[in-house]
Amino acid sequence: MSLAISPALREALAGWLSHLKALDGAAANTLRAYEADVSGFLAFLAVHHGEALGLGRLKDTSQSDMRAFLAQIRGAGSSARSAARTLSAVKGFYRWLSEREGFDATAVLAARSPRYQRKLPRPLAEDAARAVIGTVAEMAREDWVAARDAAVVTLLYGCGLRISEAMSLTGAEARLPAVLRIRGKGGKERIVPVLPAAQAAVADYVRLCPFPVVDEPAAALFRGARGGALNPRLIARAMELARGALGLPASATPHALRHSFATHLLAAGGDLRAIQELLGHASLSTTQAYTAVDAARLMEVYEKAHPRA
Structure with a gap:
């Protein structure tokens, strides 16, 4: 070439x-x-x-x-x-x-883009999302690894982070504040509220971690077995083991927890614009995919529960 x-x-x-x-x-x-x-x-x-x-x-x-x-x-x-x-x-x-x-x-x-059917996000049910967090911890062989994996997936579901965003956290965030400033795709910054459950999960990990996370504010918060930055593939593997134990579909990936965060907020009456800001979507049309997910779920419930004559 x-x-x-x-x-x-x-x-x-x-x-x-x-x-x-x-x-x-x-x-x-x-x-x-x-x-x-x-x-x-x-x-x-x-x-x-x-x-x-x-x-x-x-x-x-x-x-x-x-x-x-x-x-x-x-x-x-x-x-x-x-x-x-x-x-x-x-x-x-x-x-x-x-x-x-x-x-x-x-x-x-002016060239026309080929048309294609956009894939809808595939979130977990609320009880399944909660079960994944506990099961991920149960799959680990060491207590500190269990706490680490649970902390990561809690951040994905509780704060709607991408796995790359969770991996980018440093020792400076070891004591999670009430809000996080996250730099997402395209360098776009957003403010994300942190649930007490996420703060507690990270605190538990920091307490058990054998590496000096708090003393190294510029280093990765989440560490691998040798002390280096955690490879996100290990979280994907932990999710794979958890979904196998829980009988969940292959779509139950780390990113599905972010989808679950958005879908469950919307189902609880969350404002679409606010959810867009929490997710860091540049376009509202991206966030609107979750309205289709919610509508599809409602139709599924309707089909199962409606008393046909």
Whole structure:
């Protein structure tokens, strides 16, 4: 690919990614995905036109080119959802580049994204969410590990944190305050209230942890067996064991606890805008998925309980 794409174009792609990291706070995994998506598109254009690809050729990208690209990735087996994500990355790159280089990117920006059915969040029932916390602790072989795992899943369910957000907590938060300032996706900050149960769970972990969590405010709060930062895969494994013991579906993952937090708040009468802020969603439409979950649950209850004539 490096032979088919000009150095100026590679430099432009690197500049866009640096822009996303510096100004938008994009996560490393997001940047890698964007780089792969846009690099794949640029490689396609070079092959599609049978010539080396530079900035000048890129500016002439047509609607026909876009249709051919989408047909190619769908033909290669990409799902509609994956194709839509790739197209979104390509549009983002063109939008940024067209503003810098002063060309019309309408042909690219007007390309229609493939339609796909958005997957609804799959939360746990309230009793199952509570049972998971206790069962995760029971699965551990050491008391401090049991306390650690219980503290993490309590934060996921009780505060609606992403697993990456829980893992980013440091020793400075060892004595959990009444509210946490969380930096989520895109560097977006939000204020999250902390339940007494979460404070107690973390305090129990800190008391039992064999490593000097409180004395190392810059180090990770949650530690692995050797004292380094806890690998989130260990929490996923603990959830896997817990759901097996409780007979829960494979959808009962750490992230499902965050979904459960939002769904249970909404079911209890929580305001959608407030839940959006607690979750750190940039768009209300993302949070509105939980209204569909709640409606689906109500219909399920209706179907089971309605006395048919």
